[in-house]
Amino acid sequence: MKNFTLLKKTERxxxxxxxxxxxxxxxxxxxxxxxxxxxxxxxxxxGIPIPPAVVDLGCLPQAPDxxxxxxxxxxxxxxxxxxxxxxxxxxxxxxxxxxxDIVFWAWDDCGYSLSQTGTWTVTDDCGLLSTCEQTVTxxxxxxxxxxxxxxxxxxxxxxxTMNTNLNNDGDNHVPLSQPFGGSPWGYxxxxxxxxxxxxxxxxMLVELRTDEETMAFRKAGLLYNDxxxxxxxxxxxxxxxxxxxxxxxxxHMPVMSQNTxxxxxxxxxxxxxxxxxxxxxxxxxxLESGSRDADVYGMIAGEVIPDGxxxxxxxxxxxxxxxAKILALGGLNINSVVNHGYWSEDVNMNDQLKYNGAxxxxxxxxxxxxxxxGSPLLTGIYYSEVPGYYSIPVLKSQxxxxxxxxxxxxxxxxxxxxxxxxxxxxxxxxxxxxxxTLAWNADDTDVEAMLxxxxxxxxLQPQGEPVVVNGITYQVFASATATYLPSMWNEGEEQTVxxxxxxxxxxxxxxxxxxxxxxxxxxxxxxxxxxxxxxxxGQITSVAVSIDEPDQAxxxxxxxxxVSDGKLxxxxxxxSQERNLDxxxxxxxxxxxxxxxxxxxxxxTRVIDLTKLPQGAYMLNISGEQVNYHKKIxxxxxx
Numbered sequence: 001m002k003n004f005t006l007l008k009k010t011e012r013x014x015x016x017x018x019x020x021x022x023x024x025x026x027x028x029x030x031x032x033x034x035x036x037x038x039x040x041x042x043x044x045x046x047g048i049p050i051p052p053a054v055v056d057l058g059c060l061p062q063a064p065d066x067x068x069x070x071x072x073x074x075x076x077x078x079x080x081x082x083x084x085x086x087x088x089x090x091x092x093x094x095x096x097x098x099x100x101d102i103v104f105w106a107w108d109d110c111g112y113s114l115s116q117t118g119t120w121t122v123t124d125d126c127g128l129l130s131t132c133e134q135t136v137t138x139x140x141x142x143x144x145x146x147x148x149x150x151x152x153x154x155x156x157x158x159x160x161t162m163n164t165n166l167n168n169d170g171d172n173h174v175p176l177s178q179p180f181g182g183s184p185w186g187y188x189x190x191x192x193x194x195x196x197x198x199x200x201x202x203x204m205l206v207e208l209r210t211d212e213e214t215m216a217f218r219k220a221g222l223l224y225n226d227x228x229x230x231x232x233x234x235x236x237x238x239x240x241x242x243x244x245x246x247x248x249x250x251x252h253m254p255v256m257s258q259n260t261x262x263x264x265x266x267x268x269x270x271x272x273x274x275x276x277x278x279x280x281x282x283x284x285x286x287l288e289s290g291s292r293d294a295d296v297y298g299m300i301a302g303e304v305i306p307d308g309x310x311x312x313x314x315x316x317x318x319x320x321x322x323x324a325k326i327l328a329l330g331g332l333n334i335n336s337v338v339n340h341g342y343w344s345e346d347v348n349m350n351d352q353l354k355y356n357g358a359x360x361x362x363x364x365x366x367x368x369x370x371x372x373x374g375s376p377l378l379t380g381i382y383y384s385e386v387p388g389y390y391s392i393p394v395l396k397s398q399x400x401x402x403x404x405x406x407x408x409x410x411x412x413x414x415x416x417x418x419x420x421x422x423x424x425x426x427x428x429x430x431x432x433x434x435x436x437t438l439a440w441n442a443d444d445t446d447v448e449a450m451l452x453x454x455x456x457x458x459x460l461q462p463q464g465e466p467v468v469v470n471g472i473t474y475q476v477f478a479s480a481t482a483t484y485l486p487s488m489w490n491e492g493e494e495q496t497v498x499x500x501x502x503x504x505x506x507x508x509x510x511x512x513x514x515x516x517x518x519x520x521x522x523x524x525x526x527x528x529x530x531x532x533x534x535x536x537x538g539q540i541t542s543v544a545v546s547i548d549e550p551d552q553a554x555x556x557x558x559x560x561x562x563v564s565d566g567k568l569x570x571x572x573x574x575x576s577q578e579r580n581l582d583x584x585x586x587x588x589x590x591x592x593x594x595x596x597x598x599x600x601x602x603x604x605t606r607v608i609d610l611t612k613l614p615q616g617a618y619m620l621n622i623s624g625e626q627v628n629y630h631k632k633i634x635x636x637x638x639x
Contacts, residue, residue, distance in 0.1 A: 143234040145267035146206065146245065151227045151298035152252050154364065155201055155349040156287050160296070162201050162225045165351040166342060172196060173342035173351065178220035180205045184306050185248060191220040199225045202250065202349065206231045208243040209256075212279075213388040216243065223249075227273060239264045244279070246386055247272065251344040253300040253310060255283050256386045273297055280385030282372055300372070300382075301347050302365035308390025310382040312366045313435050313478045314524045315535065319362040321345050323355050323432050323482065324533030334430055334482045355482070366480075377463045378478040379435060379524040405529050406538040406557075407436060410494075411509025416450070418477075418498040418514070420529060422489055423538070429485035429531045434458060434497060435478035436540075437525035439515035441617055441632075442473045447511050450500050451475060458483045458497045469519055472562070472634060476525040485531070510619070510630040513561055514540045556622060562634035566611030570622070573603040581624035583608065585633070587616070598622075610635055 155162040167174045177192040185205055201223045208217045221231040229247075237243070242260035256279040261268055271277055275297045278284050284297035302310050304318040311317045325345040329338045331353075338353040346353055347361035354360040366378070373380045384390045404424040410417045418436070440447040448466070456479075463476040477498060485495065502508055520526045528537050541557035557571045570583070578601040585594035585608075593613060598606060610618075615637045622629040 143232060143265050144237050144263050145230055145232045146263055147267060147269045148229040148247065148272055149227050150229055150247055150272040151287060151296065152201065152249055152301065153285050153287060153298040154252065154301035154347050156298055158288065160226060163350060164199055164201055164225050166202060166349055167196055167200050168198060171340055174200060174202055178203050179250065180220055187218055187220065189218065189220050201225050204229055205248040207246040207248065208233065208237065209246060210243065212244060233263055237263050245270055247299065249299055251301065251304055251347055253303050253384055254386045254389055255299055283385040285368060285371065300368055302368055304345050304347065308384040310365060310369060312369055313378045313433055314526060314528045317433060318365050320432055320530050320533035322353065322361050322533065326353050326355055327532045378480055379463045379476055381524055401537045401539055403536040403538045405536045406541045407514060407527055408541045409509045409512060409514060411506040413503060413505055415499055415501040415505045416509050416512065417496045419494045419496055421494045422491060424491055426485060426489040426531060428487055429489055430482050431458060431485060432482040432530055432533055433479060434460065434529040435476065435525065436527040437474050437476045437515040437520045438512060439472050439474050440512050442468045442471050444511055447508060448473065450502050450508055454498055454500050456498045460498050474515060474519055474525065476523065511632055513632055516540050516560055556629050558620065558631055562636050563610060564636045566609060568608040568610055568633060569605060570608060571605040572600045575600055575602060577601065579624050579627065581622055581627060584621040586619045
């Protein structure tokens with residue numbers, strides 16, 4: 001018995017088979033049986049490979065599931081004839097021009113869509129046959145079509161394919177309508193499909209720009225697991241107009257084409273798997289080296305918050321929302337795994353949220369920052385290279401921090417501690433991120449020596465070497481991993497997050513401060529703390545210290561520091577009784593340059609005008625009954 005197999009090679013492009021070739025030694029025929037009024041096209045041809053010629057067949061079939069498995073024929077007749085027949089029941093379509101190329105299946109000009117079920121049958125001269133039922137969908141011709149080759153790093157599985165877990169776990173989480181209506185895209189398109197092919201990865205948004213920043217048109221389309229994305233701009237573009245192409249995905253950094261392209265009515269292809277074709281110097285991430293004779297690049301995963309920046313630590317970081325989503329969906333701890341959903345926090349798009357362990361989602365963020373910036377700093381930020389997508393926000397003032405967790409320095413004879421304190425109860429909390437910047441006078445070598453040795457139960461590490469700016473030394477600290485808080489963190493209780501051993505702790509604490517200024521904003525060193533991925537950042541404060549029974553409820557905070565506009569704010573809170581205080585400001589030589597009395601009770605704030613003092617370092621002292629507060633103040637030039 002001799003076995004023959006009908007073979008095919010397909011390349012999926014937007015749900016359309018663009019290449020269909022048959023390798024068969026024997027003569028066979030293909031027949032389309034059409035309804036009354038339409039003549040069936042019966043074509044016969046021979047040769048290996050088959051076919052090299054153009055033949056008339058009919059409209060384009062989509063997703064022939066039967067053929068994708070192959071159709072086999074068996075015959076005992078040497079040299080026997082095998083017939084391959086397609087029987088398709090279709091509605092009346094008299095008058096259509098049925099022309100197609102069997103190598104590159106073309107569209108008819110009917111301008112309609114229909115879907116019917118038919119049967120493929122293979123028979124031989126001995127009467128043996130094999131049948132397979134399938135659904136054939138006929139599509140109208142797509143004009144002005146842009147076909148993009150692009151990979152997403154998150155679901156990339158290697159060898160030019162991506163996983164389709166969001167569409168293949170039985171729940172089919174990928175929506176039938178485009179998902180880009182929310183911020184920042186605000187796209188109101190009505191693109192939708194009745195169902196999804198099994199090889200769909202996700203939706204993507206395609207934007208055409210007339211120049212580097214001016215948006216002209218947008219359309220959403222489906223991305224397939226081989227990296228194919230097809231979108232038609234019929235009725236929008238003209239053949240001669242050049243456009244930049246911008247690609248958006250839900251949780252990947254966007255990318256723009258390096259050069260403009262024109263989109264003719266017959267369509268055009270754009271390869272965005274090559275770094276040379278992308279705008280900027282570092283706008284794609286390497287996925288495979290030397291694959292298919294060239295390095296393969298993809299869109300950068302990890303932009304959980306779509307704001308044009310990839311950030312691991314600090315305000316609006318991209319890792320915190322992952323942990324917050326796990327908690328919101330019922331996770332009990334940092335090792336919890338949540339399955340089945342369509343979430344932007346699912347960075348690798350494997351239908352699973354995971355914060356810790358192998359294959360976790362946050363690892364992509366830190367790994368990509370290290371690769372793209374060439375630095376292991378947790379506080380590094382990668383900004384989108386697509387023009388206009390990221391704009392520098394107004395620097396966040398310390399006055400806007402409204403969370404319940406404040407931070408301050410505490411000095412004692414044992415050393416200096418960085419302390420956080422909450423103004424409200426926090427139960428079963430996990431600190432997933434904390435960062436801040438310590439600052440001191442650049443010529444204070446004693447402080448610098450003290451900071452060289454430290455301990456932290458919250459995984460805090462210095463981010464790079466100390467930096468000196470205008471006579472002030474800055475050192476940023478940040479945490480890499482999550483740390484459990486006490487099960488009940490009660491209001492007013494302290495947690496020491498960083499400590500330095502020295503027998504001169506009180507004096508050292510007066511020569512050191514937690515910075516909040518332009519340097520910290522520009523270098524992602526602002527004070528920030530989050531619990532379960534939620535921002536709980538309060539104020540940078542100071543605690544009143546005394547050698548004799550201080551009022552434990554009384555707090556003093558001063559801000560900003562350094563002082564850039566000549567105005568220093570002093571806030572006293574929690575005073576249990578009326579107190580008479582003295583505010584003194586002394587220069588570095590100990591000379592008194594300002595002295596003001598102040599009567600306080602409860603919570604009050606006072607503004608001290610320092611505009612008449614020259615820039616430099618000063619010592620602030622607030623003293624009174626059970627109060628003796630010291631803090632070093634840096635006054636910058638008002639101009």
